Amino acid sequence: MRTRGFTLLEVLVAVGITAMIGVGSAQLLANIIDSRRITDIRAEQLASLQRFNMVVSRDIEQIINRGIRDQYGDLQPALLLNNGDYLLEFTRSGWRNSPFAERPRSELQRVAYRTESLDSDVCAGARARLESWGVLDAQGECLVRYFWPVLDRASTSEPLAQVILEQVDRFEVDVLAGTAGAGDGLSTPARDKYSSWPPLQTDTTQMAPLALRWRITLPQLGDIERLWLLAWAEDV
Numbered sequence: 001m002r003t004r005g006f007t008l009l010e011v012l013v014a015v016g017i018t019a020m021i022g023v024g025s026a027q028l029l030a031n032i033i034d035s036r037r038i039t040d041i042r043a044e045q046l047a048s049l050q051r052f053n054m055v056v057s058r059d060i061e062q063i064i065n066r067g068i069r070d071q072y073g074d075l076q077p078a079l080l081l082n083n084g085d086y087l088l089e090f091t092r093s094g095w096r097n098s099p100f101a102e103r104p105r106s107e108l109q110r111v112a113y114r115t116e117s118l119d120s121d122v123c124a125g126a127r128a129r130l131e132s133w134g135v136l137d138a139q140g141e142c143l144v145r146y147f148w149p150v151l152d153r154a155s156t157s158e159p160l161a162q163v164i165l166e167q168v169d170r171f172e173v174d175v176l177a178g179t180a181g182a183g184d185g186l187s188t189p190a191r192d193k194y195s196s197w198p199p200l201q202t203d204t205t206q207m208a209p210l211a212l213r214w215r216i217t218l219p220q221l222g223d224i225e226r227l228w229l230l231a232w233a234e235d236v
Contacts, residue, residue, distance in 0.1 A: 041133045045220065048129075052164045053226075055145060059111055060212055060228040062092040068110055069152040079209055081175055081197035086112035086146065088173050088212075110148045112159065115141035115171050126166040135167070140219070143168050170217035176227075177207045208232050 065078045068091060080089040089112035097104040116122050118130075118138050126142040143165035150157055175194045192207075199207055214226045 044129075044133065048166060049218075049221075052143070055162075055164050056113075056214070056226075057228070058094075059090075059092050059145075060230070062094040063090050063230055063232075064093050064108070065232055066091045066108060066151075071153055071157060077198050079175070079197055081173055081194070083196055083198070086114045087171065088113045091151070105149075106151050108151050110151055110153070112146040113171075113173075114144060114146070115168060116144050117141055118167065122161045123163060126163045129166050138167060140167050140169055141171075142166055143171060143216070165216070165218070167219055168216055169219060170215070172215040174213045174215075175209045176211040176213060177209050179207055 063079065067078050068076050070076050076084075076089075078091050081087070089110070092109050092111060093107060095105075095107045095109040097107065118127055118140060122144055123142040127138060130138045142163050145162045145164050146159035147162070148157055148159050172195075175197045177192050177194060177197075177199075179192075193213075197209065209230055209232055211230055212228045214224075214228075216224045218224065
């Protein structure tokens with residue numbers, strides 16, 4: 001009894017079909033892996049933006065009218081905008097102590113914000129995250145939050161840095177303020193905008209900051225604007 005096998009043409013056709021299925025499967029798997037990676041990157045970027053919003057909102061919503069002494073012993077206002085080493089600097093409350101701390105510190109905190117070049121040491125973590133997101137030649141700046149361990153700082157007190165946005169193209173802050181009469185509170189609504197604070201005043205009119213408006217331009221999302229109302233009170 002004769003046994004008939006496959007011809008060479010049949011073998012070649014079977015190999016070709018198998019190869020086509022293999023190539024298609026590999027491409028499908030690669031697309032799934034790329035889609036999963038892009039989804040993970042977008043999720044990390046969204047989480048970064050949410051952390052930024054949480055940190056900034058927590059700071060600004062607890063701004064208080066309490067000036068400080070700087071490292072030279074000079075009195076500095078509670079709120080500084082475009083007036084010093086940082087774009088924005090202020091005093092906030094609500095800095096929680098550890099329940100296990102033997103020597104509780106002040107619950108008031110001095111914080112500041114400014115952008116730094118992505119080539120700087122303080123932005124090293126931001127560069128690493130951008131590279132993990134596939135941005136290998138990142139340009140621009142990162143947004144850094146600074147805070148001091150003590151409120152009225154000594155000459156040796158250095159701020160600690162925290163990167164809150166990995167890459168920004170623009171960062172602007174305005175103060176919306178109103179005038180305050182002598183002892184009768186705010187007499188006009190917040191319709192005056194200032195790009196620096198405290199403002200230069202030539203009379204006895206007292207200006208009170210009523211809101212902070214932030215404008216940030218991100219490479220992927222474009223312009224983001226937030227407005228925070230300030231619970232400004234008398235000096236603490």
